[in-house]
Amino acid sequence: MSDRLLDARLVVDRGVFRLDVPLRVAPGEVVALLGPNGAGKTTALRALAGLHPLTDGHVTLDDVDLDRPATGGWVPTEHRSIGVVFQDYLLFPHLSALDNVAFGPRRHGVERRAARATAREWLGRVGLDAQAQRRPRQLSGGQAQRVALARALAVAPSLLLLDEPLAALDARTRLDTRAELHRHLSAHAGATVLVTHDPLDALALADRLVIVEGGRVVQEGDGPSVTARPRTDYVARLVGLNLYRGRADGHGVRVSPELTLTVADRLDGEAFVAFRPAAVALHPARPEGSPRNTWAGTVAGVQRHGDNVRVQLDGPIGVAADVTPAAAAQLRLIPGQQVWVAVKATETHAYPATG
């Protein structure tokens, strides 16, 4: 087996929108396509499943071309070694949970009794022995999700695809199901691609994140590296960081014509600077001393954020600051008010924008 079970370049033209996403997944690896709504994640998933033809590029699974427009190579959905967990599961309403799971093995030529035995085994694995005879509408959201997972895995697919697998669940069920799902994905020997707009799901379930925005990959890597070094505003917002791009010259990064941030890291050329909103301090007057970055800002908005207050500020750069309710009251923060913004150099993280 090669180190990449799935090798794809997904190119789909849809009028003004063009998806172009290269994707390689090793056996046993779980890759999350993470991105905002409309980024093309679901289109990418449908292309992998053969539910949407590629305009260009290729999908190669286990060294077989499933879709390659250039050569006319095409394997229809029903002949691909895939399993799909749809966002709303799409369990067949007229079949019991057991027969839903047995449906795949039956279509793969397994005799009825054996298919049911396989299905029973899978339902056992997801902890639903007792619900085998229930119809989908008699299942809770979490149970339906597990039946959908069992149904997709029962055909032992080389490629498992999950579309927003936890989006339809309430917060509490989601937590339990996420842990459960992680266990099953880790056990899956084939490649797994999951699509989500929830960074928590992606970080909890995937070995590697591929961040897609506007049909393109904007960042790729494992969880820690993506969260530590965001490369787009979208990722920075996801992980809750202030992010700026500028030109570095030693310990200074010029992020706007009027503002050069002093950073702890030393680097040159195009660079990103990131820091947490909690690292931002607000003062009524210009603070004296200490190696701080300071500039004058205007309060644009004030919102509760957990136990703190998140303040959005305009100025040479837009910035989010988290302050305690007491500090917010003391500063009398209201939109339009002038305050001094301070960030310690040691609280910043700077890294090259290239490579």
Add this chain to the structure above:
Amino acid sequence: MPAALLIPAGLGLLFLVLPLAGLLIRAPWTTLPERLTEPGALTALRLSVQTATLATALCLLLGVPLAWVLARVEFPGRRLVRALVTVPLVLPPVVGGVALLLVFGRRGLLGGWLDSTFGVTLPFTTTGVVLAEAFVAMPFLVIAVEGALRAADHRFEEAAATLGASRWTTFTHVTLPLVAPGLAAGAVLCWARALGEFGATITFAGNYPGRTQTMPLAVYLALETDLESAIVLSLVLLVVSVGILVALRDRWMTTA
């Protein structure tokens, strides 16, 4: 409540119910059992049930695929095809009968060829009755099934494909069960329409007792000779219709 609405509403209801009440009042209840078991009545009833059932089977065989094509396949002229399918719905049945004669009659477009090649004659036969009924009743089935197919989420079919199901298996194992309620409702409506068919049948198949004389034809004939007999036959059709209405209501119309 304005009287200007209530009074015509009451009159309208009366207008619909009174004739049915008349049928019940004038029914010869004492001689009903004998009348019902008269050979003529029984023959007509049996023939009606047989032909309506066969016509429904024919409609299912041809109409369900037609509904599927209309609901699932994009092709130029689809709207035109849909309009053509519904023509028998608005066409006076007697015109349908004449049209059938022109095509399947002994000297018709296809009838002559059928006769000379296979020795098959359709007009004025029981098969002719089935054809006439199917012609008139098929739109009911096609419309009901197409509606059900459109309402059904086609992504279930995609899910079936990802599990390895071919198009045909998907149709039989997923699509048909999904639209089963609509299909059943369509089939019952189709059967009811076929059972009551008069105009196309008498035009295309004639009125031969035991061969082409269905219940509605028998009622019409009896009206001229034996009023009580006509009432009894009408009662039977009324009971069947009401039965269908109740069945549809309880089983499909409320849950749909």
